[in-house]
Amino acid sequence: MQKVSEYVGYLLVQVTKAHRKVAETGLHDFGLYVGQELILFRLEEQDGMTQSDLADVLCVEAPTVTKGLQRMEAVGMIERRQDPSDARVSRVYLTPKSRQLIEPLRELWAEVEQKTIKGLSEPEVMLLQRLLLQILENLSDDKV
Amino acid sequence: MQKVSEYVGYLLVQVTKAHRKVAETGLHDFGLYVGQELILFRLEEQDGMTQSDLADVLCVEAPTVTKGLQRMEAVGMIERRQDPSDARVSRVYLTPKSRQLIEPLRELWAEVEQKTIKGLSEPEVMLLQRLLLQILENLSDDKV
DNA sequence: CAAAAATAGTTAGACGGCTTAGTATTTAGA
DNA sequence: TCTAAATACTAAGCCGTCTAACTATTTTTG
Numbered sequence: 239m240q241k242v243s244e245y246v247g248y249l250l251v252q253v254t255k256a257h258r259k260v261a262e263t264g265l266h267d268f269g270l271y272v273g274q275e276l277i278l279f280r281l282e283e284q285d286g287m288t289q290s291d292l293a294d295v296l297c298v299e300a301p302t303v304t305k306g307l308q309r310m311e312a313v314g315m316i317e318r319r320q321d322p323s324d325a326r327v328s329r330v331y332l333t334p335k336s337r338q339l340i341e342p343l344r345e346l347w348a349e350v351e352q353k354t355i356k357g358l359s360e361p362e363v364m365l366l367q368r369l370l371l372q373i374l375e376n377l378s379d380d381k382v
Numbered sequence: 383m384q385k386v387s388e389y390v391g392y393l394l395v396q397v398t399k400a401h402r403k404v405a406e407t408g409l410h411d412f413g414l415y416v417g418q419e420l421i422l423f424r425l426e427e428q429d430g431m432t433q434s435d436l437a438d439v440l441c442v443e444a445p446t447v448t449k450g451l452q453r454m455e456a457v458g459m460i461e462r463r464q465d466p467s468d469a470r471v472s473r474v475y476l477t478p479k480s481r482q483l484i485e486p487l488r489e490l491w492a493e494v495e496q497k498t499i500k501g502l503s504e505p506e507v508m509l510l511q512r513l514l515l516q517i518l519e520n521l522s523d524d525k526v
Numbered sequence: 527c528a529a530a531a532a533t534a535g536t537t538a539g540a541c542g543g544c545t546t547a548g549t550a551t552t553t554a555g556a
Numbered sequence: 557t558c559t560a561a562a563t564a565c566t567a568a569g570c571c572g573t574c575t576a577a578c579t580a581t582t583t584t585t586g
Contacts, residue, residue: 255441271572327535367393373400374396376499377397
């Protein structure tokens with residue numbers, strides 16, 4: 239092993255930072271912050287999800303969801319209503335305002351993806367996906 | 383293009399989050415937070431760097447460096463001294479305490495890297511590096 | 527059935543990261 | 557030389573993320 243700056247891990251961090259930056263720029267035009275669009279995508283699949291389920295599918299902790307939703311609710315991007323059968327549960331819904339954004343947001347993601355994999359061949363992209371999934375498994379593994 | 387959750391960009395975010403988590407766990411044993419170890423590595427290459435140079439090589443903004451250094455200085459991990467010939471410049475130095483950590487930290491990074499690329503062949507790793515570098519260029523490109 | 531345990535959310539506060547605005551200080555230019 | 561511009565850093569405040577601690581509710585269980 240040589241320099242840390244040549245490690246796959248280091249490259250991943252740099253690349254993801256660049257990716258975030260690009261996505262961020264586009265999202266701001268919609269009044270959203272990175273990650274909030276993923277909440278909308280999930281709600282579009284299943285409106286009225288609970289916050290816990292949202293945290294699970296997004297792979298983040300509950301407080302992260304709470305904060306994000308509070309901000310999104312403040313600007314009318316989502317709505318929260320208590321579950322009628324379980325007073326602990328709060329369900330999250332899209333609003334007309336955010337429903338309108340779903341399509342443009344999907345287009346934004348598609349554009350960012352195009353920019354990301356520009357110049358890579360189809361087989362290269364597929365291989366890359368396979369390798370990234372393998373790494374994701376490796377890193378999620380509790381063993382050393 | 384299909385689901386966002388199959389995009390390379392989305393995978394990158396997930397993978398990097400997992401990588402951060404693994405690195406974080408190890409770093410906490412040294413009393414460090416993610417990213418701070420990179421500052422130490424850079425200082426080990428060139429002790430007495432200016433904060434601006436540090437920000438440049440780490441690809442972060444000046445305030446990010448300022449904050450991180452303030453925290454590290456508070457726990458004796460680095461030391462800042464004003465440049466004698468330019469009163470605006472503050473130069474950053476390792477301390478005996480942090481100098482001792484360099485080697486163990488390098489080992490930690492090597493371990494995390496091993497875990498990251500576990501199961502990948504040599505050619506696969508090299509290809510992956512090439513693809514990630516290509517993506518980094520793509521995303522750093524100002525053009526659409 | 528009542529007490530203990532599990533579950534769902536929130537709050538507080540830490541971190542890295544950013545932008546914007548501000549302070550010194552140094553350099554460049556009229 | 558004296559002012560204007562550039563540079564180096566800091567402060568404040570926002571974002572996503574996390575952990576730890578807390579409240580309220582529901583479920584389990586003795």
